[in-house]
Amino acid sequence: MSALLHAHLTRRQFLLSGGRFLVAAAGFPVLSCTAIPSGVSATDAIASNNKFNEPDPAVLGTWIALDAAGRVTVYFGKVDVGQGLDTAIRQLVADQLSVHPRRIQVVMGDTELTPDQGGASSASGVEMGSLPLMTVAAEVKHILLSHIAQQWQCPFSSLHVEDGEIFCDTLPSQRSSYWTLIASDALDQHWLAHMLEVSGQGNSLNVTGQATVVPQAALSTDSWTGQSLARDDIHQKVTGEFVMIDQISLPDMLHARVIRPQVAGATPLTLVLPDDMINDVFIVRRAAFAALLGEDEWRVIMASRALQQTWQEPAPVFPGDSGLYDYLRNTPARMQRVALDQGAVDAVLAGADLSTADLSTADLSTADLSAADLSTADLSATGLSAADLAEAGPVLQAEYEWPLQSHASLGPACAVAVWDGQRMTVWSATQKPHQLRVGVADLLELELVKVHVIWVPGAGSYGRNDADDAGLEAAFLARETGRAVRVQYQRADATGWDPKSPAAVMRVSARLLADGSIAAMDWSALALSAHDARPSGAQASDSLIGQQLGLERPDTNNFSAPQDAYDLANRRSQWAVVPPPLRHVSPLRTSHLRDPQGPQVTFSSECFMDELAFVSGQDSIAFRLRHLGDERDAQLLRALATESAWSSRPSPNPHADLRTSLPVTYSLLPGDNWRYGRGVAYCQRGRQTRVAVVCELAVDIQTGRIKLLRLVVAHDCGRVINPDGLRQTIEGAVMQACSRTLFEQVAFDDRSVLSTDWFSYPILEMASAPDQLQVLLLDRPDMPPLGAGEAAHKPVAAAIGNAVFDATAVRMRQIPLRPQVVLDALNRAQL
Amino acid sequence: MSRTASSTVSVVVDGLLFTPEVDPSMPLLYTLRNTLRLRNPRFGCGLGQCGACTVLVEGRPVRSCQLPTAAVDGQDVVTIAGLPARWQAQLAKASGEPGLTDTTQHQSLHPLQQAFIDQMAAQCGYCINGWLMSAVALLEENPMPDRDAINQAFAGLKCRCAMQMRFRAAVEQVAAS
Numbered sequence A: 001m002s003a004l005l006h007a008h009l010t011r012r013q014f015l016l017s018g019g020r021f022l023v024a025a026a027g028f029p030v031l032s033c034t035a036i037p038s039g040v041s042a043t044d045a046i047a048s049n050n051k052f053n054e055p056d057p058a059v060l061g062t063w064i065a066l067d068a069a070g071r072v073t074v075y076f077g078k079v080d081v082g083q084g085l086d087t088a089i090r091q092l093v094a095d096q097l098s099v100h101p102r103r104i105q106v107v108m109g110d111t112e113l114t115p116d117q118g119g120a121s122s123a124s125g126v127e128m129g130s131l132p133l134m135t136v137a138a139e140v141k142h143i144l145l146s147h148i149a150q151q152w153q154c155p156f157s158s159l160h161v162e163d164g165e166i167f168c169d170t171l172p173s174q175r176s177s178y179w180t181l182i183a184s185d186a187l188d189q190h191w192l193a194h195m196l197e198v199s200g201q202g203n204s205l206n207v208t209g210q211a212t213v214v215p216q217a218a219l220s221t222d223s224w225t226g227q228s229l230a231r232d233d234i235h236q237k238v239t240g241e242f243v244m245i246d247q248i249s250l251p252d253m254l255h256a257r258v259i260r261p262q263v264a265g266a267t268p269l270t271l272v273l274p275d276d277m278i279n280d281v282f283i284v285r286r287a288a289f290a291a292l293l294g295e296d297e298w299r300v301i302m303a304s305r306a307l308q309q310t311w312q313e314p315a316p317v318f319p320g321d322s323g324l325y326d327y328l329r330n331t332p333a334r335m336q337r338v339a340l341d342q343g344a345v346d347a348v349l350a351g352a353d354l355s356t357a358d359l360s361t362a363d364l365s366t367a368d369l370s371a372a373d374l375s376t377a378d379l380s381a382t383g384l385s386a387a388d389l390a391e392a393g394p395v396l397q398a399e400y401e402w403p404l405q406s407h408a409s410l411g412p413a414c415a416v417a418v419w420d421g422q423r424m425t426v427w428s429a430t431q432k433p434h435q436l437r438v439g440v441a442d443l444l445e446l447e448l449v450k451v452h453v454i455w456v457p458g459a460g461s462y463g464r465n466d467a468d469d470a471g472l473e474a475a476f477l478a479r480e481t482g483r484a485v486r487v488q489y490q491r492a493d494a495t496g497w498d499p500k501s502p503a504a505v506m507r508v509s510a511r512l513l514a515d516g517s518i519a520a521m522d523w524s525a526l527a528l529s530a531h532d533a534r535p536s537g538a539q540a541s542d543s544l545i546g547q548q549l550g551l552e553r554p555d556t557n558n559f560s561a562p563q564d565a566y567d568l569a570n571r572r573s574q575w576a577v578v579p580p581p582l583r584h585v586s587p588l589r590t591s592h593l594r595d596p597q598g599p600q601v602t603f604s605s606e607c608f609m610d611e612l613a614f615v616s617g618q619d620s621i622a623f624r625l626r627h628l629g630d631e632r633d634a635q636l637l638r639a640l641a642t643e644s645a646w647s648s649r650p651s652p653n654p655h656a657d658l659r660t661s662l663p664v665t666y667s668l669l670p671g672d673n674w675r676y677g678r679g680v681a682y683c684q685r686g687r688q689t690r691v692a693v694v695c696e697l698a699v700d701i702q703t704g705r706i707k708l709l710r711l712v713v714a715h716d717c718g719r720v721i722n723p724d725g726l727r728q729t730i731e732g733a734v735m736q737a738c739s740r741t742l743f744e745q746v747a748f749d750d751r752s753v754l755s756t757d758w759f760s761y762p763i764l765e766m767a768s769a770p771d772q773l774q775v776l777l778l779d780r781p782d783m784p785p786l787g788a789g790e791a792a793h794k795p796v797a798a799a800i801g802n803a804v805f806d807a808t809a810v811r812m813r814q815i816p817l818r819p820q821v822v823l824d825a826l827n828r829a830q831l
Numbered sequence B: 001m002s003r004t005a006s007s008t009v010s011v012v013v014d015g016l017l018f019t020p021e022v023d024p025s026m027p028l029l030y031t032l033r034n035t036l037r038l039r040n041p042r043f044g045c046g047l048g049q050c051g052a053c054t055v056l057v058e059g060r061p062v063r064s065c066q067l068p069t070a071a072v073d074g075q076d077v078v079t080i081a082g083l084p085a086r087w088q089a090q091l092a093k094a095s096g097e098p099g100l101t102d103t104t105q106h107q108s109l110h111p112l113q114q115a116f117i118d119q120m121a122a123q124c125g126y127c128i129n130g131w132l133m134s135a136v137a138l139l140e141e142n143p144m145p146d147r148d149a150i151n152q153a154f155a156g157l158k159c160r161c162a163m164q165m166r167f168r169a170a171v172e173q174v175a176a177s
Ligand code: FES
Pocket: B042, B043, B044, B045, B046, B047, B048, B049, B050, B051, B052, B053, B054, B063, B064, B065, B066
């Protein structure tokens, strides 16, 4: 038996074990469940086509299966990257189907079994991904109850279900259950072939049946939604039973180690293995792509260290990390997008020329407008009068800088692939298995139906990390060698070469009216594209191997603008994308990293709000509240103020040297160089989820070190499905943002990335964690559940920056806030 | 196959004796994962910088990616799968009963495993060996650690899902009980 069939059967047998309806779910519509004679597995039947199954979202059985033993399986075209998404899905399905969630198993991210729902994307797993699953659960319940109503000759409305047991109000002696019904012959055995109406695709894929989904608000109070159902996977993870991508092993498998250029843009000239290794290890090289392969993983690693290599090196192409922001400022943008333009911003900010001002200094740059002649300006669109503007303050302006940051998943990417001469099977921790499948077909010029991608959980990812590259490279090497191949990146392949979060320079200008309200605000960003590698692996030209084999990638531009509910009459937000310094095979290629661009953008917009509050002597929360145009957001901020015991006063903290100036007394920090402060920031995510955070911290003015004391988060993502799970998700998003804010920056010189391990790319460790982290959930039972995996990641950097200002009266406009950077700023301010 | 000199190493892992023939300079991580097929210790950096590969060697948390296999000859290695048995043995020792040697029989979890579950102290779980094993070793040595001691025991460990607060809470839960 080929390795493919071996591995494939294991998976299949697992699925078959649940009974015939599992076959239906897995096999539709290529096979009907009855088309498989006993003794012939679905695998054999499918294999005879030399094609993999295409799960058809229009077929009910594609989504869900029930068996006589009382188990329910749902097929979910998304994946859980560690935040317990599958547990939330079980709860939502349980409520629609009226069964206990322990009966429900969620199969995720297998292109042969699950419909394409876009994979993990934009924190959409619950918000959008759950919709078709709730529909099919309601539909199954409807079909089964309709059958019973007919059988028992009772009104449909007299039936109710408790954990799959069916009761009738008018016929108390009658009892049945989903499971007896399925075991009986009463049910048409094609009932799961029932067709649904399909709409949307990818993230928005949805179906409609005859049944109506019970809205969240109408669920009974004992519904599973809203309860903290425990995740099964944590138990398996602490006992070692949980299978992850790095543990997938096939018979007769080769281990591969890819060879990345030492210098950006270099192509290999000669790659020579030492003589004593050529029996164990061999080189596969096509164009600029090269890998070492062998049966013994350690020997392959040793060989990669001993490999003699010469490379054709181009002239240096990078600006170096210290030249990055000037590169962004001085390189002509290749595209520009106005995300928001209301009122007449230019008319209000007229006359301001700050082009020569140093916008990164501790003070806000201001333009004196006393001499500006406003008599000819057209103010009709501004909502302001000439008198308002005559009394208004100067134009205030500042610039904020955010560096390149690495995805830096804890495990360097791993993938396994096998080619049986007809079909390609790839095991990958990609966030988007269906899209990787398209990418593999693209790279290898295969028909899509010949590629099967099986998602296996891997080290947490928060956007596009290196997993898609590894999947494509494993597939390529499997076909080149005709063997099963396991690609395991080394740490330098991961941190050094994974897609980076885009760097940006963001400029904000505004003018305050005499009453301290904002007359106009202008926000703009110069940034690298967040789609230099697009979010999915669907295009081989976006991958390292694709580019090493000569594929050209198109320009794809993406960045973001602030998201909030500030109701400003005159406001503009625009971003421009600057071309990358190296277009292909670049260790600085940029892509999505958790709430793509949210931390960057919100750092600038919410620090600037604080700067405006400061210059006008207003409390930071009160200043935000007076501009908020949405009551949901205002409630959130008020709740945060109460939860954090926020005392109303302007920044900076007048008693910054007293730790009692903060509402909570923390353990004594050694020395008397600490200055205490608090900061707030708020934002929306996708205009749906709203989040606000208060940070309390201390700054050591001798060393510049920041000690986080307490973070308080207020979070409104609509209906809360699983409070404990949600808290944990928010906590991870917040803490990872602390790490990015305090520590993370990709170091690079003019030719290479220098951040290649955890020393050269430090992240937050235990000792830097805050004393306390409080999460306040604002549950909205009348609303649908909204995305939660990313929102809380956005405002943290701004809250920390604002707290540093509160503590020290020095404004930090550059990330990361490493001690030396803070110290330099403190010293500059004292001069 | 391999041309490097291999030698026999005798090592007890999770209560079972193994005598693999391996390149003695090969890091223990690869012997565990590829030779013994015990794949819980994970590859995170291969540089001793993250902790994903941590096992207990003679009770001390060790980065198995940095330790030549020869160094564990004649020693006792525990992976997270061996924690329930280790805990049972410690209980038995404390009560004077003979220790359990059958690691296959179902055993209750180590209190720290339970505390990690109670505190939901993992997202992806890729890092779990480092945090869990370091926590076990810490509490065996110091049952009532303060935060400085916890910081020290966890120094160098990485968690990209940023579950630090929960790892600390799990240790504090067990210390308090
Ligand atoms: S893999 Fe051993 S410390 Fe990172």
